[in-house]
Structure formats: structure tokens, C-alpha cells
Amino acid sequence: MPAPSRLTRTLLLCAAAGTLIAGAGCQTLDDAGQVIGRADLVNDLAARLDHSGELTYAADYQLAGAATATIARTPQPPRSAYIYPGGRVIVTDEGTTECRGAGTGSTCTVTPPPSPGARPPATVFADAAQQGLVTPTVVIGLLTAAALDADAIIKQHDTTIAGRHATCVQVQQVKNAAASSFDACITTDGVLGSFAGVVGGKHVDIAMSRYRESVDAAAFEPPGDARIVDRRAGAAR
Structure with a gap:
């Protein structure tokens, strides 16, 4: 053809x-x-x-005001993470996790993953954009x-x-x-x-x-001291 x-x-x-x-x-x-x-x-x-x-990669970025951020991705399994000052967004085939705050005061909310082949809605990255990270x-x-x-x-x-x-x-x-x-x-x-x-x-x-050209698996995990709020259907409350 x-x-x-x-x-x-x-x-x-x-x-x-x-x-x-x-x-x-x-x-x-x-x-x-x-x-x-x-x-x-x-x-x-x-x-x-x-x-x-x-691609499998992790890229560090310098943001305005001397802040830093990281974007990490792997194709198998398909995962992406966007780590920026005061938060992170993690997208996997198990769910979309939005974390806000730092240290013991951080909260991570887990919602259902995007449909196969679809991207997360832009609202997921609204906080990242306010902190200066464009996806x-x-x-x-x-x-x-x-x-x-x-x-x-x-x-x-x-x-x-x-x-x-x-x-x-x-x-x-x-x-x-x-x-x-x-x-x-x-x-x-x-x-x-x-x-x-x-x-x-x-x-x-x-x-x-x-x-x-390699990614630490921790990039796709919420901070260990974060409070987890799981809003997926059937999740324990």
C-alpha cells in the first residue's frame, strides 16, 4: 500500500x-x-x-523560578508520572493518582484509569500547570x-x-x-x-x-507518607 x-x-x-x-x-x-x-x-x-x-525514559526539567520537575514514562506496562513542586500525577492502567501537598500533609486521590487509548482529562494536570509544568x-x-x-x-x-x-x-x-x-x-x-x-x-x-533511559519504579508510586483516597468503584472506603 x-x-x-x-x-x-x-x-x-x-x-x-x-x-x-x-x-x-x-x-x-x-x-x-x-x-x-x-x-x-x-x-x-x-x-x-x-x-x-x-519510550522508557525519565527527564528532569528546570522550571521558572529555579524549581524542578520530572516526567517519567514506560510503555510496558504503560505508565507515566509527572512530578512537580508540591504534587505529582501518576497514570497507569490501574488508576490515575493525583497527589497534592508535601510530607505527612500530602493527599493522593485515586480515580479510574483513562479508557484504553485515551488520555487523562486536562483537569488532571491543572495543578501541574499552575506550578509551571506543561505536559x-x-x-x-x-x-x-x-x-x-x-x-x-x-x-x-x-x-x-x-x-x-x-x-x-x-x-x-x-x-x-x-x-x-x-x-x-x-x-x-x-x-x-x-x-x-x-x-x-x-x-x-x-x-x-x-x-x-531507565526509570526508578518509585516514580510511579505515591509518597510513602501520603494519605490515600481511593475513589475507584468497589474500593474500600
């Missing part, structure tokens, strides 16, 4: 993006080669970042919005982040997106390298400082 054309790939992404971007209309991208080329760039970066869920899912949505907006201004450059090559885009004037302007860098293997922009009214500025 022949590989899909650039236009076909873009239109498929356009159809899929309806779940990510409310109210964003799809463009007929064969009207201008320049639009196709620009869309290809951000589409490829979004697809690359989406595939990071197939790959959010960046995928922003890149998709830029690909669909023919008036968006997109510039590309390459760099090295934490010793890993990355492709970067500077995006401006995007409509119907959580951020109208942002800079994002994605490594060759699909990991979020850096992001800077205002998302939902919050200034976000993160940069990867360390990358590891």
Missing part, C-alpha cells in the same frame, strides 16, 4: 484534532505549498512527541492548532538540549489555542526538550536538564 501523501497526513491529523481544539476549522491545505510545508513541520513534531509514550499532551494540542492555522507565523531552528539534538519551532499568532505564541523544542526521539509561553494565563518556561 502506498504511503499517505503529505496532504492526506495533514487531513487525517485535522480530523483527529477535533477532539483537541474546540472550534478550530480545517483548512484545505493543497491551496498553498507554503502552508503544507509549515503544517508538515509542526505535524511531524506533534507526531514525534506523541510517540514518546513508546506533552498540552504541547501536542498547541502544535496541532498551529498546523491548522494558515495565519500562524512559524520559524524553525535546531539546538542541543541536555546533550540531545532537538528541533525547535517559534510560533506566533495562533488562533483557537490555549497559547497564541510559544517556543517548543522536541528531541529527535520525541521527548519534550523545552517550552516557553503563556498557557491559560500562566507563564510557563521549562527546559530539560537531564535525560535517562
